[in-house]
Amino acid sequence: MIEQGLFWGCCLVAAVGAIGAATLRNLFHAALLLGLCLLGVAGLYLFLQAWYLACIQVVVYLGGILVLVLFATLFSSDILGERQVPSRLQQVGGVLAAGLGTAAGLHLLVVTLDHGLRLEQQRGPVDKADTGFGASGAIGDLLVGHWFPPFLVAGLLLTIALVGAVATVKRYRKAAGGTA
Amino acid sequence: MSSLHADSLTAYLVVATLLFACGLLAIATRRTAIGVLIGIELLLNSAALQFAAYGRFRAGAVDVQGQSASLFVVVVAAAEAAVVLALFFAVYRTSRDVDLEQTRELRS
Numbered sequence A: 001m002i003e004q005g006l007f008w009g010c011c012l013v014a015a016v017g018a019i020g021a022a023t024l025r026n027l028f029h030a031a032l033l034l035g036l037c038l039l040g041v042a043g044l045y046l047f048l049q050a051w052y053l054a055c056i057q058v059v060v061y062l063g064g065i066l067v068l069v070l071f072a073t074l075f076s077s078d079i080l081g082e083r084q085v086p087s088r089l090q091q092v093g094g095v096l097a098a099g100l101g102t103a104a105g106l107h108l109l110v111v112t113l114d115h116g117l118r119l120e121q122q123r124g125p126v127d128k129a130d131t132g133f134g135a136s137g138a139i140g141d142l143l144v145g146h147w148f149p150p151f152l153v154a155g156l157l158l159t160i161a162l163v164g165a166v167a168t169v170k171r172y173r174k175a176a177g178g179t180a
Numbered sequence B: 001m002s003s004l005h006a007d008s009l010t011a012y013l014v015v016a017t018l019l020f021a022c023g024l025l026a027i028a029t030r031r032t033a034i035g036v037l038i039g040i041e042l043l044l045n046s047a048a049l050q051f052a053a054y055g056r057f058r059a060g061a062v063d064v065q066g067q068s069a070s071l072f073v074v075v076v077a078a079a080e081a082a083v084v085l086a087l088f089f090a091v092y093r094t095s096r097d098v099d100l101e102q103t104r105e106l107r108s
Helices: A001-025 A029-047 A051-073 A088-115 A136-143 A148-169 B009-030 B035-059 B067-097
Strands: none
Touching: A001 A029, A001 B009, A001 B035, A029 A051, A029 B009, A029 B035, A051 B035, A051 B067, A088 B009, A136 B067, A148 B067, B009 B035, B035 B067
16 A cells, blocks of 8 residues: 555656646756656666666656756846747647647557566566565676677767766867867 | 556556656757756656666566666666766856857857
8 A cells, every 4th residue: 555655646646746847937946856757767667676766766867967957057048037938930830749649658558558568467576576576686697698789889979978068068269269 | 547556557658748848848948058958867767767667667677677768768868968068168168158049159
């Protein structure tokens, strides 16, 4: 009973955070609600027995990416969102995009439940905690095993992104002197 | 409602769908680049949640392929956030704002 309550709490927090992040005009509040949504998703990872992923979600998303987003709000001259009224075209486009996203998600759900993967849902999921499921060791074994090439590519991607970010921000001296 | 509980895939997919729809809504309606960035983060989180959910409920699965795929989504999100922040900085240097409708060039 308590577990179900916590599960529904996480779902509610994720949903409210996502809706607020997408619709609030005040950018700072929207970023904070994005954090709430990320926290709710981290809770859902715990219910999926993805312990390591939940920790990563809190450390990387909440501790890193959210801080970057909050910092980025300072670049806007309209943090309070006084000029953030979407045009008629944007409103129609937004409703269409959200409707298409919902339809795609529900289609995926129906296909999955109707004739998709053989899911444990039909007989109830097995508790996989004793098999090491979701622990960092199991993920590490996979990353240095079958998934080693994509793991290397991910490392390369991060390196390129960070070098690219520094190169974009760095000021270069002009040939005639001074800074560009 | 009976199929929506912690041990059902349906509940996770419904939450992921909601996150996906909110992300698309934010990308389509926001006039500032930061709002679009928030929308992209929501989309990526939705994808990561779906990977983890499918990995958990796949029959007979004792491996963690779904969670590993989610981990790659987090890596992509981190790289994207770093690059986007650098671009914001470059745009801010030229136009003193990150409004998508006023920004026309990156050249200083």
